[in-house]
Amino acid sequence: MTNNQLQKIGWNEFFKDNMAVKLENTFPARVIAQKGDVYTLLSEQGEHNAKVTGKFRFNTKQVKDFPVVGDFVIVGKAKGSDNIQIHELLDRKNSFSRKMPISGGRKLKDNMIDGGVTEEQVIAANLDVIFVICGLDGNFSIPRLERYLALIRHQNLNVAILLNKLDLCENMEEKINEVSKIAGNAPVLAVSALTKQGIGQLSEYITCGKTIAFVGSSGVGKSTLLNSLFEDQVQITNTTSDHSGKGKHTTTHRQMFFHQTGCMIIDTPGMKELQLWADEEDISTVYQAVIDTIARCKFSNCTHDGEPGCAIKDALDSGELSEQRYIRYKKSLKEVRRLEERKREYKNKKMKRGR
Ligand SMILES: Nc1nc2c(ncn2[C@@H]2O[C@H](COP(=O)(O)OP(=O)(O)OP(=O)(O)O)[C@@H](O)[C@H]2O)c(=O)[nH]1
Ligand SMILES: [Zn+2]
Incomplete structure (x- = not known):
């Protein structure tokens, strides 16, 4: 892969300028998949599987500072071996993040999910456009869309709302109207990933050198959409467990796919829990x-x-x-105020522990 080819996978001056590690025999690569602590990377030298170095792990205090799909990293060979290791994570242009979900059951306090580590969890990084996908079936939910928009607004991402399963919808105009009212500047597209109706609207986003991501709850059709865009099956889709619109979990890890146009598409597993990682200003924007x-x-x-x-x-x-x-609006405001409090408590606790 030449430098020109590196640009094709999204590399630019922004990343070059913030390379700190200037170790010999290191080079940049992009994270294209992650399974646990093993990353699949793409560089000028091809594809590699790699973990972060022990030093990286030791020095990294927050979950958000570990690489995710879409990130650029600096890698090099481990001493005396051919294994590639990740030395550095380059600053992100942007990211899609939420508050770390709670493992082992949720706690409800004042009707809000409360608990879990007060840290940012990055889902995907360095995106040109993020598509929030929502089903036009039983999955349709304005409140959920609003939460996605608050998260996205916090990261200053370009967003498009994609209403899928148009083939199952009898009152499309009404639904689009409802969504447009809360969408702000985000374009609202209605498609059917299954019949490919309206899929052509995506072509203006699927262009060479751009990175886009699909997010949305489980079963909205992210993988089906991907399959449609790629014709041949890149992901295995499952059938929904019932007609409520709640799908079985099919996508188990995050991965980047390379479209024939040269566009990079990141598919993410369906998110059950979407705690806000946002502030009052973001809420004001969403509820203008x-x-x-x-x-x-x-x-x-x-x-x-x-x-x-x-x-x-x-x-x-x-x-x-x-x-x-x-x-x-009032509930979201309360949630982000509570988050600010928790962030302060968390920071103090961490400082006391000296990490
Ligand atoms: N009728 C109809 N069904 C669809 C459409 N898109 C997806 N489905 C169905 O919805 C179910 C879930 O689709 P997936 O593509 O697996 O959903 P997903 O968003 O990738 O789900 P996770 O991987 O769990 O996040 C499958 O049974 C699909 O066939 C559509 O446009 N119309
Ligand atoms: Zn008043």
Whole structure:
């Protein structure tokens, strides 16, 4: 692979400039798959399987600082062996992240998932566009889309919303309308991965040198979509366990696929739990309509709890603002405030332990 070929897999000046390790015989590579602590990498020299070095592991304090699919890393041969090792993770242009999920059951506190390590979990890195996929069947969920949008807004990613299973949907316009109301600037596309209806709309995103990722809950059709785009089966899809739209887990690890156009597509396993890794500003952006309404309240310190001249009350009464959406806004705000608190507690605890 020549330098030009490295560019084809997304390498550019941004990554070159932040290479810190200048060890002899090291070179850049991109993470194209991950299974546990084994990474599959692609470099000018071809494909390699590698782990991080002991030094990397020792010096890395946070989960988010380990490589994920889409990352660029600096690799080299281990002393006295032909094995490739990862020495350094290069700064990310961006990433899609959530709060680390809770292992071993969830705790609900004030109707919010609470607990787990207060750290960022990076799902995929260095993306040009992220596609949030949602089924037009029983899986359809505006609240879930809003949560994805909050996470994405936090990372400043370009996002497109992809409504799949168009073949199963009888009120497409109504659904698109509903989604458009919360989508902000994100384009909303409706397709059927199965019949390929509308798939052509994706071609403007699937272009040479670009990296895109598919995220969404299990069973929305990420792998089916990938299969359609590649014609020949790159992933094995399963049949949904029932008609509720909840699929069986099929994709078990993250992986990057190379499309014939030269586009890199990252498929991710369906996410059950989507705790916010976002802040108040992100919530304000996702719920801009609520923020605009609040700005019209008579008193700037209005608590929207019966004060005179409350624009929220008027908007709820007139139906201009949906009560459910307002409740979700308040809940999300509470969740990110709680996250800020937990981040502070976590940092203090870590500092006390000296790591
Ligand atoms: N009718 C219909 N079914 C679809 C469509 N896309 C996917 N499916 C079905 O939905 C089920 C789940 O699809 P997958 O592609 O495995 O879903 P996934 O998002 O990759 O799921 P995970 O790997 O668990 O994250 C399969 O039975 C697919 O055949 C579609 O456009 N229309
Ligand atoms: Zn008010």
